[in-house]
Amino acid sequence: MHQAGSGSDPGGGPPHSAPDGAHRSRVTLRVNGTDRDLDVDHRVTLLDALRETLELTGTKKGCDHGQCGACTVLVDGRRANSCLLLAVAQDGAEVTTVEGLADADGTLHPLQRAFLAHDAFQCGYCTPGQLCSAVGVLGEAADGQPSHVTGTAAPSGPVTLTTDEIRERLSGNLCRCGAYNGIVEAVAEVGAGMNGADVTAPSSSAIPPRPDVIV
Amino acid sequence: MKPFAYVRATSLQQAVDAHACRPGSRYLGGGTNLVDLMKHDVETPTTLIDISRLPLNRVEELPAGGLRIGATVPNADLAAHPLVRSGYPALSQALLAGASGQLRNVATTGGNLLQRTRCPYFQDVSKPCNKRDPGTGCGARDSTYRDLAVLGHSEHCVATHPSDMAVALAALDAGIELYGDTEGPRQVAATAFHRLPGAHPEQDTLIRPGEIVTAVVLPPAAPGAVSLYRKARDRASYAFALASVAAVLELADGRVRHVALAFGGLAHRPWRATVAEQLLAGAPLTDENVLRAVDAELAQARPLRGNAFKVGLARNLARDSLAALAQACGGEPPERLP
Ligand SMILES: Cc1cc2nc3c(=O)[nH]c(=O)nc-3n(C[C@H](O)[C@H](O)[C@H](O)COP(=O)(O)OP(=O)(O)OC[C@H]3O[C@@H](n4cnc5c(N)ncnc54)[C@H](O)[C@@H]3O)c2cc1C
Ligand code: FES
């Protein structure tokens, strides 16, 4: 399958018998539920494969160096910066981008609805990354994974997403417009599983949730 | 980025063999540092040997106690591991204080240890840097950049090691397991793994060309010992350490039975504070004793143009950390000197 790696054949010969110098490989990515076969230059990142080859331009390029989170997607269910992943190394992976968050019938993901309701963006550039990252946060917290603010002595089991937890867990997603208050409210709302519940810190009450006028 | 070939390793032996016969190869873990540096043309591998799918992704309890952490275990999974959280809190805390949630999902144990400095002179190929390009000089030493070493630097290099995890491993007396084509398997102490720059800053560690980090081994945690990691940085999250400390403490009758103290952000490697540890061993953990010990350690500091603040920062971090650990040991926090 890999031009550059006969060693990936089970029991294959020594790796130096692989055709040397090949700089491209075929890969299959399962993107938003559909298998996509690609012939990629090894230098192509998952981010560029999504945007340039698959024309899924929802995922954004901010810094291209892992420093802003705009490119966050879910890879095999885990959130990751697609700008630092090489497409060739992701062969066989299941990738979910912002385009794949809504249901097939167009029903928005609860986080997308909450982002609209809480005015969780201004220009919207960081939003696809924020959304994918927040999907990851909900899963990680439900799975009992601690954060820097959880403390190692905390009991195991699902972590309650307080505003401190959300801010820490989403710190890898920068928002140049400073829509953080709305983002935290939106994630808290979905995390609590009901409107407005469990959002205790002052920041959340500073801006009351707007009625859902945009949808 | 320069074009390169790609090999997906299916066994450890195949990976080291592939490295041996392809000059200019690099191992690919999570890629969060290597791909970044390739975009800057700091790294220009001819071949990437992808070791991320090797079966090195388990955390095992060792028969005699302790843990063996496979080199491809992601940082997020290691931080969340119940045995790490309960037995080695400093390690879990150090990992969680580093990078971001999405980076920790991808970054591996081996890659974290071997990540390169964040010194901007190293990352910019238009600047002189002895670490990147030996013999070109050090552009950072007289610059206004302040996140540089205060301990153990040389005329050739003033860079710091950026890993939080490595600082915890140094304090926890971890071992690093390596495997090489000619060396076979060997283990080195985490405290010896990272080097001081001396005349060869291009070598961050004592890993030999083509060797793979296969695992990190943690000795059994002493029953009464407690540990923690504290980090000071320019913002509350998603920033590298200006200074950090990993500390392990065990008290017996109010006296120090075991103490380990390692600083991050101060040197080219995690800085194990052996001078301070020797002064504290067997002594009552009073604020006076702690300050005397930490000050003796930091007396070796040679701050550069803009980073003398790190010395005081490290002193306060160590003092607060040991006080917190004394309390966690069940003792009273030492009464603070004015
Ligand atoms: C924006 C940003 C912020 C960050 N903040 C922090 C922070 O606050 N604290 C912190 O500690 N780190 C931080 N990091 C760094 C991050 O922790 C490292 O990039 C990561 O741990 C590297 O792991 P990796 O598996 O992705 O390594 P890779 O990028 O795959 O590899 C790094 C190096 O190690 C080599 N290598 C990898 N695995 C092995 C192995 N098993 N054996 C031999 N060689 C190997 C590679 O060849 C390469 O030279 C940050 C990174 C970014 C991008
Ligand atoms: S574009 Fe990937 S983190 Fe900024």
Ligand code: FES
């Ligand atoms: S909404 Fe503009 S960057 Fe976040």
